[in-house]
Amino acid sequence: MSKSHICPSCLTELGRVRVSPDPHYGLAVVVCTKCQQATVRVKHPDRVFWKQFHQLRSSLVRLWLAMLFSALSIGSLVGMAFWVQSELTLAQGRLVMPDLANPSVATQLLIAGIIVLLTGCITRAIYAHRKFIEVVGLFLLLTFFFVTIDASFGGVMRFVRDLVGSDVTIDLPSGRELQRRLLTLMVFIPVLLAGMGLGELLNRMLVKGERKRISRIRKRLRRRQSRQD
DSSP, X not given: OOOOOBOTTTOOBOTTSOOEEOTTTOOEEEEOTTTOOEEXXXXXXXXXXXXXXXXXXXXXXXXHHHHHHHHHHHHHHHHHHHHSHHXXXXXXXXXXXXXXXXXXXXXXXXHHHHHHHHHHHHHHXXXXXXXXXXXXXXXXXXXXXXXXXXXXXXXXXXXXXXXXXXXXXXXXXXXXXXXXXXXXXXXXXXXXXXXXXXXXXXXXHHHHHHHHHHHHHHHHHHHHHHHXX
């Protein structure tokens, strides 16, 4: 059912009359079929308000999802330092060639590489409005922070424990353990950067497709306007 639109001159119902876009101002012009009075069809203020409200809600949901994915992706990348470090490092903290002949080792490394690659790809696609170097720098900074968070705040937590007289045990990672974590991250950071590069290409393809769609709509409107003229 079309919305009511009354001609202010002869009170004719214009709800079913097709809109003719104004070529100069882009207004939705409707010409009365009886008195030929031109009027502009506008949206009701309540409808505009609820449309803007839904757009704001969608933007907030997308922002929340982006923040949630960022936390999950950083957590997954940090988790790699604990999951596969035994396969990539020796007791001295040096990198070693993993035993790819072992199916479980190869499977773990493959799954870890795919997760990190997708993490970089989707992260870059979500934060496409920021520069590439900004996204990479912030992501690496947060990753380094969470990898060393127990070593950074462990001393503070022990001080608080002693201050309140608690008997809770707080274990701090050794220097060798931190070295193993950082060495493992160094293995996966190139994979992460490759994923971000793929995300950059994906975003460019999406933007290019959206520009083509808008161009087709504009051409269709120009042809329609030329036929009416």
